[in-house]
Amino acid sequence: MSNAWQQEVLAEIKAGGRISDGDIVRQVRRAVLAQRLPPGTRLPEVTLGEVFGVSRSVVRKALTRLASEYVVDQRPNQVARVRSPDVDETRQTFAARRLVEGELAALTAGTLPSTVLLQIEDRADREREAFLASDEPSRIEHSLAIHHLLAEHSPNRVLGAMLTDLILRTSIVIALYKRQGLGSCYLEGDHHRLLEHLRSGDAAACREDIEHHLDSLMGLLDLGPRDSRIDLKSILGGEG
Amino acid sequence: MSNAWQQEVLAEIKAGGRISDGDIVRQVRRAVLAQRLPPGTRLPEVTLGEVFGVSRSVVRKALTRLASEYVVDQRPNQVARVRSPDVDETRQTFAARRLVEGELAALTAGTLPSTVLLQIEDRADREREAFLASDEPSRIEHSLAIHHLLAEHSPNRVLGAMLTDLILRTSIVIALYKRQGLGSCYLEGDHHRLLEHLRSGDAAACREDIEHHLDSLMGLLDLGPRDSRIDLKSILGGEG
């Protein structure tokens, strides 16, 4: 675990009050998404407990939840580690999200209240602004918010919860396999186009929008055979 | 928690050695599926610990996992209870499984090794025999095994894991909402037909088989408006 991350966590802790397992889950998720905790990073229970100022009981619950979200790898009698999905799992995760989010977009088309549509529009606008300002963290935040809004306001809550999970997992592998030197994974117009089709209620177009969006996104990744190098690094490199 | 169930659990414990959280998860899952633990049943940590001969630590981990599987309901500072999905969630769960399993069947068509195909054939045969012998528990076991084989041997492990979860959730609501007086939810020929299409590699037919199978299954349920009575019973009835 990097020291910089510990500093940041501590800063946020002082602001708030008591720490619960949910707080730890959120913090670790964020850190993994931002690659402040790279794959393979060891997450010992005592260390995490010291960082967050809680005992192992709380940490253990958080780690169990993170394991059920496929964020960390928890094996018996071994230290929990940040998971490192391989390229196969990455492709399969994208395929799963393509299926679920495509269906969900089609189901949701024409059903959203105007308040939600306005929220999506706002996020899409601010995503573009953040992109133009080269503020990648903000851009990602707004982009994720759009998909989460879709998941939360879909008529099928079961599929919605599944999509929430898949958004997290795809975000992690995007951060992992983003092509080197590529500043942003912004796809100009995709979200605004989806918004218009959600408004007009064109279910088939919504599904196509999502499928095309995810295909393009996966196309920006580097899923070539040289991933074996990454794998080696994360396995042999230890905690650097 | 019923006493009969405790007896049965104890019997199985004596046979085996030490109990882990995974054992508890499996036992509770089975008991919920068999409706030995009806919806709303209270599951206090200390009581479960006594039943299984372990301390609260292990029980807590098991309950957390069961909550992430949507089998039990775990709220802060309150006893865990067996979840009771309403009719809306039931329909949405079936819709989700229809989507996921349909896609998975199509993906898997023509890819299964003969060993797996033979296992499916064996299960389908034994399911029919169990149905003819009116041995419903065995029939359910074989039926579930077929779908689990599909989930485990599909080319997409991510979707496969999602299907495994959905099989559990649909099985629970089937037990819950099965039409009164209906002895079995057996659909003659469905599994054998799917098997032949998996063999021949007809992806479209496989998807249709699954979708038709699940639609028929949901049709056997009693999802009418009188579910409010069931809901009342489970809420007001307590643990009677």
Added chain:
DNA sequence: GGCGCATCATATGTATACACCAGTGGTGGC
């Protein structure tokens, strides 16, 4: 000099003690 084994440090697995919270029943006042 290299390989194998004992030993130790580190971290998890489990049990338990104490604090806190929630629902419940009884009691007192109005």
Added chain:
DNA sequence: GCCACCACTGGTGTATACATATGATGCGCC
């Protein structure tokens, strides 16, 4: 007679102590 309040009990939330497994290290033997 009814409502509000309070003490009590059952149960979870958290911390901690002890038992155990695992990986590393270094010594000794071949």
